[in-house]
Amino acid sequence: MQFAPQLYSAALRMTRKPADAEDLVQETFLKAYRAYHTFTAGxxxxxxxxxxxxNxxxxxxxxxxxxxTETDLGDAEDLYLYRRIGDSGQVTRSAEEQVLEQxxxxxxxxxxxxxxxHFRLPVLLADVEGF
Structure with missing residues (x-):
């Protein structure tokens, strides 16, 4: 394992994620072990x-x-709601707009x-909504 730190450093530069770099180095050593018979001595x-x-x-x-690409469930929910609003043809006002109309x-x-x-939200929540 004399080249492990150097390989890890190179893998980290490629992947930019420590866990992925470790996996890549492990995969490299596994492939090297399996293909050692193809290595030319000297x-x-x-x-x-x-x-x-x-490679x-x-x-x-x-x-x-x-x-x-994978998305989390929250993003999929937002997309679903966005499409539902688009299908109904209604554009609803934001909660902030509704409060300001009061x-x-x-x-x-x-x-x-x-x-x-960063100041407006606390004022609306505390003074208008009563939180």
Missing amino acids: TNLKAWLYRILT AYINRYRKQMRRP FVDADVKAAVESLPE
Whole structure:
């Protein structure tokens, strides 16, 4: 395992994720062990291992590009709701817009709307919604 740290460093540069780099190095050593009979004695072992590492990374990358992208359930739910709204032809107002419409005084409404986002939400929740 004399080349393991160097292979890990190269794998980390390729994958940018420590767990993926560890998997890639492990796969490299497994492939090298299985194909050791093809290694020519007296040649550069380090270069041979780096070539296996690079090819393994390329194969993983290509496989990943062929696989459809995965999304979490929350994103799928949002897409479903978005499509439902589009199907019904109704565009609903946001909760913030509905709350702002409750203000009778235009000056108060304008003042709340002019607040930065990180101040506006607490004001609406505390003073308007009663949280």
